[in-house]
Amino acid sequence: MKRVLYAVAALVVAGVAAILVFANQVAAVGAGYMAKVACSEIFLAHRPERAVMEGEFRDISPVFDYLTHRIDRAGKSVRVSLYGLGRAKAVYRDGYGCTLAHGASPAPPPPPAPVRAAAMDMATRGSPAARDDIDYAAIDRAMDAAFNDATAATRAILVVKDGAIIAERYAAGFDETTPFLSWSMAKSVTASMVGAAVLRGLVDVNAPAPVPEWRNDAARAAITWNDLLQMQSGLAFDETYNDPQSDVSKMLFRARDAGAVAANRKLEHAPGTFWSYSSGATNLIQRTLRDTLEANDVDYHAFAREALFNPIGAASFVLEPDPSGVFIGSSFVYATARDWARLGMLYLGDGVSRAGRLLPEGWSDYVATPASASDGFYGAQFWLNRPGKDGRPQYIPGAPEDAYLMAGHEGQYVFIAPDRNLVIVRTGMTRGVEPMPLVAPTLAAIYAAVE
Numbered sequence: 001m002k003r004v005l006y007a008v009a010a011l012v013v014a015g016v017a018a019i020l021v022f023a024n025q026v027a028a029v030g031a032g033y034m035a036k037v038a039c040s041e042i043f044l045a046h047r048p049e050r051a052v053m054e055g056e057f058r059d060i061s062p063v064f065d066y067l068t069h070r071i072d073r074a075g076k077s078v079r080v081s082l083y084g085l086g087r088a089k090a091v092y093r094d095g096y097g098c099t100l101a102h103g104a105s106p107a108p109p110p111p112p113a114p115v116r117a118a119a120m121d122m123a124t125r126g127s128p129a130a131r132d133d134i135d136y137a138a139i140d141r142a143m144d145a146a147f148n149d150a151t152a153a154t155r156a157i158l159v160v161k162d163g164a165i166i167a168e169r170y171a172a173g174f175d176e177t178t179p180f181l182s183w184s185m186a187k188s189v190t191a192s193m194v195g196a197a198v199l200r201g202l203v204d205v206n207a208p209a210p211v212p213e214w215r216n217d218a219a220r221a222a223i224t225w226n227d228l229l230q231m232q233s234g235l236a237f238d239e240t241y242n243d244p245q246s247d248v249s250k251m252l253f254r255a256r257d258a259g260a261v262a263a264n265r266k267l268e269h270a271p272g273t274f275w276s277y278s279s280g281a282t283n284l285i286q287r288t289l290r291d292t293l294e295a296n297d298v299d300y301h302a303f304a305r306e307a308l309f310n311p312i313g314a315a316s317f318v319l320e321p322d323p324s325g326v327f328i329g330s331s332f333v334y335a336t337a338r339d340w341a342r343l344g345m346l347y348l349g350d351g352v353s354r355a356g357r358l359l360p361e362g363w364s365d366y367v368a369t370p371a372s373a374s375d376g377f378y379g380a381q382f383w384l385n386r387p388g389k390d391g392r393p394q395y396i397p398g399a400p401e402d403a404y405l406m407a408g409h410e411g412q413y414v415f416i417a418p419d420r421n422l423v424i425v426r427t428g429m430t431r432g433v434e435p436m437p438l439v440a441p442t443l444a445a446i447y448a449a450v451e
Helices: 004-046 051-055 136-148 183-199 224-229 247-253 256-264 279-295 301-314 337-348 364-368 435-446
Strands: 068-072 077-082 086-091 098-099 153-160 164-170 331-334 404-408 412-415 422-428
Touching: 004 051, 004 068, 004 077, 004 086, 004 098, 004 247, 004 435, 051 435, 077 331, 086 435, 098 422, 136 153, 136 164, 136 364, 136 412, 153 435, 183 224, 183 279, 183 301, 183 364, 183 412, 224 279, 247 301, 256 279, 279 301, 279 364, 301 337, 331 337, 337 412, 337 422, 364 422, 412 435, 422 435
Parallel strands: none
Antiparallel strands: 068 077, 077 086, 086 098, 153 164, 153 422, 404 412, 412 422
């Protein structure tokens, strides 16, 4: 009998321990999310503390109702915990935004030199440069519907045609100076950095990615930059966001080295044969790009500014690093709507700006070419508007098949339509529903208005 009681007691203890471990993981991810987002929104985006704490964490998880936070304005940091479990701290640094503190971090590089902001031409309704070939009333109706939809929770819409702003609107509390969080639009920034490295002869996208963890593994060592860019590496990676034990949750909110998470995952499919969305692949690209640039005496932390943002006059871009110093190029980039549009305009020009060629010739076509196993909907860190072979509809019916997008969580989009030399930026906090079905009619209506 005693043995049975001991066994039952052991099972109870083990069960309680497992519950506590899981609870701590839930708390750690929730606390990390709140600390990171609050830090960036308050110290980088300069939004009011009350608006951030009351608005950014609603309708995510009941856990957020029990998190406590402390904001240190002098130290520019945010601490969050759940009854002492899962403590997290995010720290702001000028020029680099906020980073979750996981153990000792390397000394930060000096703040980058400021980028020179470029003026944008204006051709809005009623302005001297307003155009007769644009249906401004139709654009206004589309924007009215978007901003009046409480579920869509649109924060910004900016429309650029032939290099000039033809429409621009913001929700209360936001304006043309507000930097917006990219979420996965950051992946397109990562692709742009790789393109700039290709232009300089530092990267060959068809060559194997030089990942240290793969040196003694021939199968993984065959994975190319292109495989990673097109989400066809074959590496296992769990992109489940509502699971605190998933790879993506650990990577974004608990890992010191974000790129190492995917680097250490096993190979499940032959490279180039299976498509699977992986933020881990993008952060591995960033880490490998850092190693490649530094091996060639190129300043990784200044590279995006010098190679991309300064030449296009996009002064607001901030790429936020993990504790190891590598940019979290899957998810954490901030920029104003106008600067997101400037990056989209660079792709309309096939990588050529007023400052000259910034991306290789044909790079725009490359990122918009379907990955072989994606059924036509994904290129190289960009989403495509092509229908699927199995009858899957376009993301944006009414827009052309050669349109493509930067796309991020909760409805962040930069829509690029080469046939009309058009860029539309849309940001929001579309939570609890799939954003694209709500946003697509807006994009399609604006596209139709610029015929």
